[in-house]
Amino acid sequence: MRAVETPRGQDQPPGSLDRPRVLLLTYLLATLEFSCLFMQFSVMPYLARSLGLDSVAFGYLQTTFGVLQLLGGPVFGRFADQRGARAAFTLSFLAASTLYLLMAAACSPALPGVVLLFLSRLPSVFMHAMPAAQMVITDLSPPEDRPTALGRLGLCFGVGLILGSLLGGTLSGMCGTHCPILVALTANLLGAALSFTCLPANTKGPTPQGKPKAGVFDLKAITRLLLLPGVLPVFLVKVASGFPSGLFMVMFSIISMDFFQLGAAQASYLMSYFGVLQMVIQGVVVGRLSRRFSEGTLLRASVLIFTAVGLGMVLMSHVSHFCLLVPGLVFSLCVLNVVTDSMLTKAVSASDTGAMLGLCASVQPLTRTLGPTLGGLLYRRFGVAVFGHVQMAVNLLVFLTLWGQPVAHRRGKSQ
Template structure:
């Protein structure tokens, strides 16, 4: 089920570019369209998580799949720019990954949670490869609107097969901002969340601008960019499926958190010095490792730091990090690229993560779970 979610999202990213072009939407309008999507996902993440805590995971997954169905249906029939903007609205509740993560947190022991969450990333890597391949083939063999309509079939298949309920209903308002902010006051939550947001922010800005950088800086064609995306998918499958699980069994979460930030700093140095696409292919290995490790470990730490009845809301807050970057990314990333070039992303990545490394070394962030096996002590 989880592999279908990123496959559909990657496909819609590919289809959206050509659909917007066919409707004569200029680059500024396309930026507004992407920002609208990011804002809706940013706002909807915590609300979706709160909904999962209140009404159970099954209801939340049904809501996500139904929203996805409406999203792709509207996209497939978009014959005008206003209708294309309207198709973004259901994205507010399209949060299949936090829903699946909620299932994992409910069904696993805290000591096994990081490993289990890492395995979800394996499915995401599979989805990236499937989505990248399908996006090009279907758009070429069939019409663009048929290509947009197919994910609707995928998601409806998932919707039919969601048959087991995990979680129970609770009292309280789904839209309670006070309840959402309350979770940030638990020991260690705010500190870990700050690291989660800022450690990968510069690299996230780079990835948002990558479609432009790949053409201007690396000189890649569309087909070559697709191959590079598939390469990322394979890397993520290997890292999430083989590497993270073994590390979480032998090292403490504090050690792995520090390791991911340290690797991010090294990635920043590499990005600042890279000149060719082959350099980037080498840098992509530690980049994918750092992103995967940071996401898995911080999600595990944060869900353990709050009561089990609030894990859905916390996962929803975590899921809002990427939409936040997508919302502010085009503006900040475009400014950095235009004024200072590609190397600016690397230097910013290096400086930010050196600062975070010092912060993590000097501050003892309280973590609920303790694992032993590495030399570093918690």
Template structure:
């Protein structure tokens, strides 16, 4: 009986893979090549978008300070960004379901272009707040995750999605260092110009290299009178087993990480007196550590510990790091 179930599962995966090959307009080896190319393009788009995002994240406190915004005002600015991302996430997901992953990635990259365009002309505090608005549709990483999910079988999916963590690390390392160097050497607005050009290139890459339809039509759940802004459809997803629990864990796990990324530049600037280039190098150092830990430490622990044990261990590690940072008093302590 077990053997029959295994064969059935294998047959289902092969059938799904064949359907995706036909969706891309090819079959056999050619379809596999096109699928692999589309996945590589998804990695490229995610890496570039994260690079530009971290590039502006390290420079933003210095730009805000130059415009006369204090730490409290900067907190409101970053909160605005976070709220827009939170509200836009479900809408972006619905948009991807309605119009396809290609359209969603193009929307994300185009929104990134508008984001950096507005930042490049932000010569006052109101314009700086206005530049946050396009962030509502800037979801390149979830878009890449959806594309990879659509183009891989369940047996390939975990490995393919895991490589997006590498894209995240590369984005932190390159983006943080590049933002600091460009702003210190050429001016505070130069990283914004680079981000604008880069996102325009990303938009063109998505238009040319992402397949028009990466998912078979039979896989789509179509409902009458459904639209992108249907919160009933969004709430419907929460009713699936395990979805609400995962959502809650993701929210509470992402909160301390988000606070750290948002406020670190302010702390390094006001408390430690670091310049933009020094703060960028420090964030790049954190990115290298993250890649080493995820690639070497976490990889080995997953073979020895259960997911629940790793989750609990990560909570204690986060708490220990947070308490340790309270006692930081000198620059070199940041490296520890």
């Protein structure tokens, strides 16, 4: 199975690619990575507890993961732009394989488990299958179809969330904590092999001749993208509008136990509810809405619904109330992420889409880095309602800003 007829290592013009096959393989690889990631998330607390880590040490472990992903996102995006889809996916899967190998080693009583568990976070600096997949989809999709194509990644994420959580819980219950980790290791090695043998080396157009090529670690080339017309306002909206809900989701495991009084099984059902809604909304609803409404209109709608959900979170007192708010929360998150990613990739040249998506991919790790500390302090001092107050206030301010000054963006520049 080979998507390109030329020998490996040679660039292939995007116009001659078997685009449907490359896109299908990209979606499959993204689903594989998400499934393994959620398998890891489902067993990580139990592995950490078995190694004697308390909640504070576990928070340090999670923060380390977030910081490394935050730092690695923009650099990985530059690497993907310069080395191509094949190299980007292969690097991401090999990094994930190293992470799971170290986690598996940490399960052995004969080895220093805590040290290996913290060392296993280091390869996460290169684990960025999502921006790699977004770059391929952006490169191979015309601007008018880009929100729909990017939205289909929500199906991959939803399948990964449900399948990974289910497999992680089932396999660890039947065979022990090490079992899902070994399955994830095997799956990522398979993903690396498929990426190296089946993906094209290049999904972009020809590189302009005579243009100096900045290095992968050139921070000026990365920050320069934020100064392009129409980029910084959209990026700031993406960060500011999504941060309050991200803060709540970082604390959700604690809130579900303390405030909602849910057991492990009930919490997993609620996460599956999240996954199904994301699959439907991002995979189907967002694409249809993007064909009927402009991206600016959808962006304002997502921010406005965020504000209403924040008000609902202030008033909620039971898990059933939260279940009624989840569709609005998931809808706003999906629309915000898809629309801003689409707008930002249209505002830069085709040769910089990977770096731009790498910057976008750093938003979530930023939340995971600041969230545990900030969210824990807010929750301890003010309770669950504070997350609703923050979300309502921040998004109302963002909505008033967007209403008074429409976000401008250029269409079709990346093609």
